[in-house]
Amino acid sequence: MSEILIRHADVVVTMNPGRQELSGADVLVRDGVIAAVGNGLVAPAAEVVDASGCVVTPGLVNTHHHLYQTLTRAVPGGQDALLFGWLKTLYPIWARFGPEEIFVSAKVGLAELALSGCTLTSDHLYLFPNGARLEDTIHAAREVGLRFHPTRGAMSIGVSDGGLPPDSLVEREAAILDDMVRMVDGFHDPAEGSMCRVGLAPCSPFSVSRDLMRESALLARDKGVMLHTHLAENDEDVAYSLAQFGCRPGQYAEDLGWTGDDVWHAHCVKLDGSEIGLFARSATGVSHCPCSNCRLGSGVAPVRAMRDAGVKVGLGVDGSASNDAGNLIGEARMAMLLQRVSLGADAMGAREALEIATLGGARVLGRSDVGSLEVGKRADIAVWDMRGVEAAGAWDPVAALILCGPTRVRHLFVEGRQVVRDGQMVTIDLPLVLERQRALAARLAG
Numbered sequence: 001m002s003e004i005l006i007r008h009a010d011v012v013v014t015m016n017p018g019r020q021e022l023s024g025a026d027v028l029v030r031d032g033v034i035a036a037v038g039n040g041l042v043a044p045a046a047e048v049v050d051a052s053g054c055v056v057t058p059g060l061v062n063t064h065h066h067l068y069q070t071l072t073r074a075v076p077g078g079q080d081a082l083l084f085g086w087l088k089t090l091y092p093i094w095a096r097f098g099p100e101e102i103f104v105s106a107k108v109g110l111a112e113l114a115l116s117g118c119t120l121t122s123d124h125l126y127l128f129p130n131g132a133r134l135e136d137t138i139h140a141a142r143e144v145g146l147r148f149h150p151t152r153g154a155m156s157i158g159v160s161d162g163g164l165p166p167d168s169l170v171e172r173e174a175a176i177l178d179d180m181v182r183m184v185d186g187f188h189d190p191a192e193g194s195m196c197r198v199g200l201a202p203c204s205p206f207s208v209s210r211d212l213m214r215e216s217a218l219l220a221r222d223k224g225v226m227l228h229t230h231l232a233e234n235d236e237d238v239a240y241s242l243a244q245f246g247c248r249p250g251q252y253a254e255d256l257g258w259t260g261d262d263v264w265h266a267h268c269v270k271l272d273g274s275e276i277g278l279f280a281r282s283a284t285g286v287s288h289c290p291c292s293n294c295r296l297g298s299g300v301a302p303v304r305a306m307r308d309a310g311v312k313v314g315l316g317v318d319g320s321a322s323n324d325a326g327n328l329i330g331e332a333r334m335a336m337l338l339q340r341v342s343l344g345a346d347a348m349g350a351r352e353a354l355e356i357a358t359l360g361g362a363r364v365l366g367r368s369d370v371g372s373l374e375v376g377k378r379a380d381i382a383v384w385d386m387r388g389v390e391a392a393g394a395w396d397p398v399a400a401l402i403l404c405g406p407t408r409v410r411h412l413f414v415e416g417r418q419v420v421r422d423g424q425m426v427t428i429d430l431p432l433v434l435e436r437q438r439a440l441a442a443r444l445a446g
């Protein structure tokens, strides 16, 4: 039996049904599971982690990413382009990737997430050049120690068939479906406390056929795994749907079986009122990616309306080529600010943003075993030191975490295992990984 006692936190934010915040409280972890939350806990054999001056929250949950893109941040030709132009700049670069690029960039992206408080992330990998495979990212997540929901993405309609990606990056649909089966059978773990759940994720309506969308939905239901894609990201995306399919993105998704509590869509910036109603009725989830939406000029997603209608909303940093940061607590701040831009200062509070970043994301990913600090939940815990310069002078430490900072976690635990200690990664040699990343980036740029 192994025990960790996180002791004397200024505040423990539980995200339990009563949204209790406990002052001067402790969290006891036993064998990767939360054994107790409260004041004055006693556990003589436990490893003690002093949380004085800290806010303790559930680990943050990232519901949308393309980890491979950490190798193509701030690429000059893509810095100021809209989505489609941005993609056309980057596709030829990504076509030169191989297994090592996918593996190393995933490790960097996962470490960046961990340092920003993330304990569970999904990833959307939709190109597999030069022998790259989805398990390259799974191996990276095992090393870094984050809970991982990789999704087997795909593109099948290249330029010569009227699609956006170059023909060299698309795959045959039969081969895609075969590899989806291989990934689910080989790597998906549905059990409570699972460290790896595989999802199926054709890239977007403009890069795969209707058949592949339908077939992957049938396969996901047959295997009991989740579905993920990009939807209604910007005006171009909606115009494409109207021109090619004669309907709005929500209708397209519904017609192909892409609604339900086992589906989550990234972005959804352009959902209209009836589509929000459809998502609420069908329990379809949304991954809100505020920084990416700003970065690509896509617009402000109607998150207030979604939440008020009962749509499940989580946060996503999105790929590091369209953010270009991967800081999840920073994303929570941006989510709050962005709603205020269009709706006013009372449109979203700091606590609601923190809820979306934790419990909200867990619900979107179908996880009832994480997202809150309650007895019996998995021990995915972020400890934030509020004594630094960022939050100095703050009157309300919980609100300060979103309104001020810090943006880097002090300690991070996943399944009770320490991933970050005193602000440093302990599961991997990060400087060594970054050195390798720089070498790969230089080779791609040269």
Ligand SMILES: [Zn+2]
Binding pocket: 064, 065, 066, 124, 230, 266, 318, 319
């Ligand atoms: Zn994306």
